[in-house]
Amino acid sequence: MYSAIENKNMRIIILCVFIFLLNSCSTDPILPWFSEPENPCLELPDTASTSSASYLAKNIFVIVIDGARWSETWGYPSQALIPYQSQQLKPQAVFCSSFINNGLTKTISGHAAITTGCYEELENTGDEYPSRPSLLQAWLAKTDKPKEAAWVITSKDKLYVLGDCKDQNWQGKFLPSLDCGISGAGSGYREDTATVGSLKNIITQYHPAFAIVNFRNPDYSAHQGSWDGYINGIKSTDSLTWVIINYIEADAAYTGKTAYFITNDHGRHLNEVADGFVSHGDDCNGCRKISLLAIGPDFKENDSTATQYSHVNLSATISEILGLGRAENSSKVMWDIFK
Numbered sequence: 001m002y003s004a005i006e007n008k009n010m011r012i013i014i015l016c017v018f019i020f021l022l023n024s025c026s027t028d029p030i031l032p033w034f035s036e037p038e039n040p041c042l043e044l045p046d047t048a049s050t051s052s053a054s055y056l057a058k059n060i061f062v063i064v065i066d067g068a069r070w071s072e073t074w075g076y077p078s079q080a081l082i083p084y085q086s087q088q089l090k091p092q093a094v095f096c097s098s099f100i101n102n103g104l105t106k107t108i109s110g111h112a113a114i115t116t117g118c119y120e121e122l123e124n125t126g127d128e129y130p131s132r133p134s135l136l137q138a139w140l141a142k143t144d145k146p147k148e149a150a151w152v153i154t155s156k157d158k159l160y161v162l163g164d165c166k167d168q169n170w171q172g173k174f175l176p177s178l179d180c181g182i183s184g185a186g187s188g189y190r191e192d193t194a195t196v197g198s199l200k201n202i203i204t205q206y207h208p209a210f211a212i213v214n215f216r217n218p219d220y221s222a223h224q225g226s227w228d229g230y231i232n233g234i235k236s237t238d239s240l241t242w243v244i245i246n247y248i249e250a251d252a253a254y255t256g257k258t259a260y261f262i263t264n265d266h267g268r269h270l271n272e273v274a275d276g277f278v279s280h281g282d283d284c285n286g287c288r289k290i291s292l293l294a295i296g297p298d299f300k301e302n303d304s305t306a307t308q309y310s311h312v313n314l315s316a317t318i319s320e321i322l323g324l325g326r327a328e329n330s331s332k333v334m335w336d337i338f339k
């Protein structure tokens, strides 16, 4: 009798511990592989190669929503703060649920990892160009297209640095067109709605085939310490992303032949780290864990992958679609998002 009661108590204790562990797992996105980052850069594209890509997507748009934390986006109950991405776009997309920033979790380093295929600790002020040429430059070099075919369109003026690099062989060459901040470098950030207006004009006037777009929110509002502003920034950029994709897809030059990648440069601190949602920049899992939604004619639909990917894998995948892929980079391409 005594041992039966003891057994029962023991079972209750084990159950309680199990429930506790389950709860702590669901609120804290701990992913153990974050702790040992492996960040080999892509090999530079071989722009002299005559091989060309045979993908249906002939255009690529990368939309970067600045500094959204997983716990308020895809990790939020019912994904209620991002209805356009979760309800409208996800059914047409592949959702990458284990996507991270595997380098410095700041704006310029996060964006530059996509455009250069390499994590690098860059000044976050806009005073330093990446070391390596961007895919925009490599693609312009390979295709010999005019600069109006490739664009950097950003709410944050400092992201003009994505357009050029410090590599002597590339500096000042094959430069993409820039549309950054209020009126270029040093002019200050502009509203995300202004960025959408500008992007619409560029689409109509130049029909670019390759562009990276940045929204300053929710990062901008979070840095002001405003929780409401941060949440509104998540909602508004979700809505603006939907507006952009519909606008582009409605243009016959793009319909059915355009790939879209919706992602983040970095997340934000977990609540228990430093000042929580207000800041970012370390290697806590709140800063590391971000998301990627990939939509395009070559990709699966209404699917997801839990393969562990970072910005470098996105860069390798964009290179592949643009015909800049190299055999050495093949292992980094996100092959499982393709049909």
Ligand SMILES: [Zn+2]
Pocket (backbone or CB within 6 Å): 067, 107, 219, 220, 223, 280
């Ligand atoms: Zn920030």
Ligand SMILES: [Zn+2]
Pocket (backbone or CB within 6 Å): 268, 269, 270, 273, 279, 280, 281, 282, 283, 284, 285, 286, 287, 288
């Ligand atoms: Zn952090």
